[in-house]
Amino acid sequence: MKNIHGESFEIRLEEKSSTVLFKGAIRLCGTEDYAPILDMLKETLINPTTPIVLDLRELEFLNSSGITMLSRFVIQARDHAGIDVQVLASEAVPWHARSLKNLQRLMPSLSIRLT
């Protein structure tokens, strides 16, 4: 299991289940600052169990640089053969219903479970 912590967030990679859990609010400053998180996400592409799960249910805020980081990952996953991505989202978090649909446009097979 691997972790990335910040003042207001926590991200955890569970390698066995190819799951990445996000919690809190992430507002890092651009591509460079998001690189360690993108690298962690990309680790799920090395020996993936399918689907790769992005659990965003407790991620209350993500700035546009963070959304770009997610879209970069989704594009990379799309360009690998045989990879499925599932996003777990929450109806109680306003940005999920608003912004996650853009990931589906980038990768039409991506599934979003909004609960």
Next chain:
Amino acid sequence: MMTSQPPGSNGERSSECEYLTLAFSPISAPLRSRWRNNGLSADFLGDYVTTFLPTRGGVPAFEGRQNELKHAVTYVANELLENAMKYHQPDVEIPIKIHLELRSDHVTVSVSNGISVVQARRYQAFVENLQQGDASDLLMRQQEESAKSSESTLSCLGLLTMITDYDAQLAWRFDARPTQSDSMTVTTSAVLPLKDVLGASA
């Protein structure tokens, strides 16, 4: 939709609206230490706007919609402040200002900052490109492009998501500075519609 002049940017303030302005002197601390302030200010504006929304017996009427609006104001304020902090020309004396204005049918969040003339031209080129195209297509295209390169570019993805995800109407104003010909003041405004938030009268 876009106009070339942000509403409410010409100094006129109606007595029939609520507004709040915060100003920052960007030369006082380096970007990294100021970054945290973007989130604090944006969260504050999001909370602040809910003060003016109707309540019933002490609890918010239309709570779900109000939560949506609070988040939309926070997101938009945060993106505008991040852009202003990133692109502000450090050697000019203009403060970075964020202004929130609540009207009967919309909320405006606008941010002004000083930028170099070179940066202003790039920004104007982006605005022209956006006015001729579709924000949603432009967003997809820029996301595909950003996936190919690890470098940061002036892609304005934050502005595009305000339009595509939050129905914001954006407007820009570029003012020349008579005392400093190599810099300009840019004001970016985002208007968020107030749908079903203020009750039946709105």
